[in-house]
Amino acid sequence: MADEDDIFDVVVIGAGPVGVTAAARAVRGGLTAAVVEERLAGGECEYYACVPSKALLWPMELAAEVERMPGLHLRGPIDTAEVLARRDETVSHRDDGHVVNSIEKFPATFVRGHGRLAGPLQAEVVSAGNGIRTLRARHAVVVATGSKPAIPALPGLAEARPWTNREATSVQQVPKRLVVIGAGPVACEMSQALHSLGAQETTVLVRGERLLARAEPFAGDMVARSFRESGIDVRFGRSVVRVERPVPGGPVTVHTDDGARIDADEILVGAGRWPAVDDIGLETIGLRVDGPLEVDASMRTTALTDGWLYAVGDVNGRNLLTHMGKYQARVCGDVIAARANGTPDDAPGLRDTADDRGAPQVVFTEPQVSMVGRTEARARADGFTVRTVEYDIGDVTGAAVRGVGYTGRAKLVVDEDRRVLLGATFVAPDMADMLHSATIAVNAEVPLDRLWHAVPPFPTVSEIWLRLLEQYGL
Ligand SMILES: Cc1cc2nc3c(=O)[nH]c(=O)nc-3n(C[C@H](O)[C@H](O)[C@H](O)COP(=O)(O)OP(=O)(O)OC[C@H]3O[C@@H](n4cnc5c(N)ncnc54)[C@H](O)[C@@H]3O)c2cc1C
Numbered sequence: 001m002a003d004e005d006d007i008f009d010v011v012v013i014g015a016g017p018v019g020v021t022a023a024a025r026a027v028r029g030g031l032t033a034a035v036v037e038e039r040l041a042g043g044e045c046e047y048y049a050c051v052p053s054k055a056l057l058w059p060m061e062l063a064a065e066v067e068r069m070p071g072l073h074l075r076g077p078i079d080t081a082e083v084l085a086r087r088d089e090t091v092s093h094r095d096d097g098h099v100v101n102s103i104e105k106f107p108a109t110f111v112r113g114h115g116r117l118a119g120p121l122q123a124e125v126v127s128a129g130n131g132i133r134t135l136r137a138r139h140a141v142v143v144a145t146g147s148k149p150a151i152p153a154l155p156g157l158a159e160a161r162p163w164t165n166r167e168a169t170s171v172q173q174v175p176k177r178l179v180v181i182g183a184g185p186v187a188c189e190m191s192q193a194l195h196s197l198g199a200q201e202t203t204v205l206v207r208g209e210r211l212l213a214r215a216e217p218f219a220g221d222m223v224a225r226s227f228r229e230s231g232i233d234v235r236f237g238r239s240v241v242r243v244e245r246p247v248p249g250g251p252v253t254v255h256t257d258d259g260a261r262i263d264a265d266e267i268l269v270g271a272g273r274w275p276a277v278d279d280i281g282l283e284t285i286g287l288r289v290d291g292p293l294e295v296d297a298s299m300r301t302t303a304l305t306d307g308w309l310y311a312v313g314d315v316n317g318r319n320l321l322t323h324m325g326k327y328q329a330r331v332c333g334d335v336i337a338a339r340a341n342g343t344p345d346d347a348p349g350l351r352d353t354a355d356d357r358g359a360p361q362v363v364f365t366e367p368q369v370s371m372v373g374r375t376e377a378r379a380r381a382d383g384f385t386v387r388t389v390e391y392d393i394g395d396v397t398g399a400a401v402r403g404v405g406y407t408g409r410a411k412l413v414v415d416e417d418r419r420v421l422l423g424a425t426f427v428a429p430d431m432a433d434m435l436h437s438a439t440i441a442v443n444a445e446v447p448l449d450r451l452w453h454a455v456p457p458f459p460t461v462s463e464i465w466l467r468l469l470e471q472y473g474l
């Protein structure tokens with residue numbers, strides 16, 4: 001039984017960006033909350049994913065920008081040691097004190113240790129030294145335990161102890177020869193970052209025929225071209241048949257299905273992620289889950305009928321992106337507060353309507369891939385009457401002033417029946433911040449005839465909007 005002090009309105013398991021946000025919103029709604037974390041408050045995103053990966057990528061992007069501009073000269077190769085030192089600063093040297101402080105300021109109670117459900121509305125926290133502490137929730141338990149890297153069952157791979165995002169983003173010695181398995185955002189971003197920082201021989205093994213297969217096809221093609229131009233060896237349609245690493249930490253050899261062998265100093269796996277549902281006590285409430293914890297639009301798990309268990313962020317498998325997880329967490333914290341306070345729980349802000357439309361995402365490669373909504377393929381599969389328009393980003397005046405050789409491609413996917421945007425993709429350097437204009441157009445379903453009056457300033461790259469709409473016939 002929990003102490004009187006250990007009874008809260010809401011207990012959140014996992015203090016990644018998503019769990020912390022869910023607690024903050026619940027407290028804002030007048031509730032009390034406890035947040036449990038076994039590792040670092042701030043989660044994978046802050047210490048081993050979004051933040052350090054971008055710290056490692058940005059110098060490469062900036063160097064490319066400088067190279068495009070006649071009259072500017074990079075004074076030498078990228079100084080890897082300085083980039084790694086800066087990376088360490090961006091992850092607060094893996095000290096989570098600032099996040100714990102912010103949680104306590106909500107105010108919420110921070111509990112360090114491994115959290116597990118221990119029956120309905122109850123969680124146990126196991127921590128070294130402090131034994132087991134039982135937390136009881138009056139209204140809800142929120143599972144925000146995130147995800148773990150998937151290691152494909154390839155012969156010898158697990159035994160070779162490959163790098164995952166953790167080792168890649170916390171790299172201290174950049175391997176000279178690197179083999180990467182995968183073709184998604186992790187593989188693409190990390191192979192380009194490490195290549196730019198000294199992995200001279202980088203080989204990317206792609207099972208399929210494209211990088212970034214969930215994006216518009218031209219996006220992966222443009223990134224692959226850029227990889228090849230910079231000296232990264234991308235091999236499509238290649239499967240790994242065997243991995244050998246006779247000496248732990250020593251050289252590794254990868255054999256592929258065409259009979260080739262690649263010798264490397266390190267192997268990195270970016271082959272997707274698996275929801276963190278192991279050892280969180282689901283069996284204590286009668287659930288057997290071997291995959292994402294599925295939820296309804298209010299983030300309540302669909303597997304329980306009595307409605308006190310919520311799941312947000314990577315663990316629910318909707319969109320494995322920090323901003324989408326935090327959006328879900330805002331919905332979740334607010335809806336729990338509404339239900340606890342007995343106020344209407346069906347206001348528009350209390351349902352997730354953004355995940356299904358296609359989340360905004362930027363893959364921070366050179367060139368960046370910025371996309372939102374449905375791709376053409378997905379829109380057609382979903383049964384829309386689709387028309388698309390494309391335009392070369394390098395052909396707008398705003399691109400010309402960005403230097404010599406600033407090129408790119410943009411595409412809009414239009415629902416012809418309603419004349420609204422279903423999706424947009426921009427592939428070009430430094431386009432990330434432009435994506436939000438497309439996110440607004442897609443999510444607010446702005447009619448194209450209205451969008452036509454949103455005049456982009458001259459001479460900026462955002463003039464691409466005008467060209468695309470002209471291409472459409474406006
Ligand atoms: C290399 C890489 C780069 C990425 N870059 C981006 C990017 O640029 N932009 C973007 O939007 N997304 C990016 N992502 C995805 C992003 O990292 C995740 O979507 C995000 O971290 C999910 O947040 P979360 O809070 O759900 O999970 P996490 O960040 O994984 O946090 C979960 C927390 O729960 C804790 N926990 C787990 N189980 C327990 C337990 N039983 N008890 C107590 N605590 C527990 C964990 O220790 C962890 O701190 C990237 C991912 C990777 C791998």
Ligand SMILES: NC(=O)c1ccc[n+]([C@@H]2O[C@H](COP(=O)([O-])OP(=O)(O)OC[C@H]3O[C@@H](n4cnc5c(N)ncnc54)[C@H](O)[C@@H]3O)[C@@H](O)[C@H]2O)c1
Pocket residue numbers: 152153181182183184185186187189206207208212213240270271272273319320321361362363364
């Ligand atoms: N900038 C960003 O927004 C960003 C950056 C990194 C990661 N993320 C997110 O994190 C999540 C994880 O990213 P990810 O790239 O690891 O996963 P992913 O699911 O996007 O891609 C996995 C890749 O691994 C390949 N793969 C899977 N099994 C394989 C096997 N046995 N052999 C060879 N290849 C195999 C797949 O074909 C695919 O190309 C994604 O949802 C991603 O969107 C986002």
